[in-house]
Amino acid sequence: MVEPVLQISDLVKSFGALRATDGVTLDLHPGEIHALIGPNGAGKSTLIHQICGTVRQDSGTIRFAGQDIGGLGVAERAQRGLGRTFQVSSLAPEFSALRNVMLAVQAKQGSSFRFFKPAMLDRSLTEPAMTVLDRVGLAERARIPASELSHGERRQLEIAIALALGSRAFLLDEPMAGMGPEGSKTLTRFLDRLRQEAPILLVEHDMDAVFALADRISVLVYGRIIATGTVEDIRRDPAVRSAYLGDHD
Numbered sequence: 453m454v455e456p457v458l459q460i461s462d463l464v465k466s467f468g469a470l471r472a473t474d475g476v477t478l479d480l481h482p483g484e485i486h487a488l489i490g491p492n493g494a495g496k497s498t499l500i501h502q503i504c505g506t507v508r509q510d511s512g513t514i515r516f517a518g519q520d521i522g523g524l525g526v527a528e529r530a531q532r533g534l535g536r537t538f539q540v541s542s543l544a545p546e547f548s549a550l551r552n553v554m555l556a557v558q559a560k561q562g563s564s565f566r567f568f569k570p571a572m573l574d575r576s577l578t579e580p581a582m583t584v585l586d587r588v589g590l591a592e593r594a595r596i597p598a599s600e601l602s603h604g605e606r607r608q609l610e611i612a613i614a615l616a617l618g619s620r621a622f623l624l625d626e627p628m629a630g631m632g633p634e635g636s637k638t639l640t641r642f643l644d645r646l647r648q649e650a651p652i653l654l655v656e657h658d659m660d661a662v663f664a665l666a667d668r669i670s671v672l673v674y675g676r677i678i679a680t681g682t683v684e685d686i687r688r689d690p691a692v693r694s695a696y697l698g699d700h701d
């Protein structure tokens with residue numbers, strides 16, 4: 453069997469008397485979109501924060517790419533390829549899409565000695581940056597400033613930056629938030645393709661997007677996962693229907 457990219461076991465996090473994460477076990481396989489859904493306050497963001505390292509778990513383990521990362525800081529986890537986007541925008545709005553990705557390529561290459569050529573003429577930066585823009589479908593928008601891209605295109609650009617930085621899995625926290633119906637459809641198509649680049653743990657309230665995209669869904673209620681399964685399993689599950697889905701089918 454293929455090793456999961458991300459494996460979370462028995463994770464617990466309390467805030468005072470509140471168990472925001474109450475023994476969560478879940479994993480993410482290569483090529484998959486695993487959606488995490490649940491009512492407001494269920495503990496989805498708290499879980500994502502523990503995976504990316506901004507909140508430290510009380511107990512339990514987080515393994516990524518075969519290693520225990522539960523004791524590492526945010527930057528170290530990102531360096532190992534755990535990509536998180538959409539909460540804090542990483543874009544330089546006045547720079548073109550290309551330049552934004554070039555900065556990431558340069559950061560990844562770790563080289564600051566570029567005295568000889570202006571960066572935009574340096575093919576060791578422009579070529580890999582264009583390749584990544586092409587992978588996310590933004591090659592034709594390369595010269596447009598980030599501030600002039602649509603909301604959805606900016607999200608594609610953020611993904612491009614994460615890919616250029618070497619992300620091997622994505623934690624996406626409500627990517628559909630603030631998108632209109634057309635934008636949501638476009639972003640859904642994009643995420644559908646993105647799973648081949650890197651698997652995605654997707655926190656999302658937009659059930660149309662979740663049902664269209666998820667290979668598996670886990671349902672979190674009061675810090676506990678009450679069900680994990682395919683879209684059909686989850687739609688049929690009586691506990692999920694009463695706790696969360698209601699009329700969503």
Ligand SMILES: Nc1ncnc2c1ncn2[C@@H]1O[C@H](COP(=O)(O)OP(=O)(O)OP(=O)(O)O)[C@@H](O)[C@H]1O
Nearest residue numbers: 467468470472490491492493494495496497498499
């Ligand atoms: N830093 C904190 N201190 C105290 N309580 C917190 C803290 N962060 C989260 N909580 C509480 O933990 C619980 C889970 O919150 P969390 O934001 O993780 O839920 P969520 O599922 O992401 O909700 P939403 O869908 O509304 O974003 C809530 O009761 C919240 O009030």
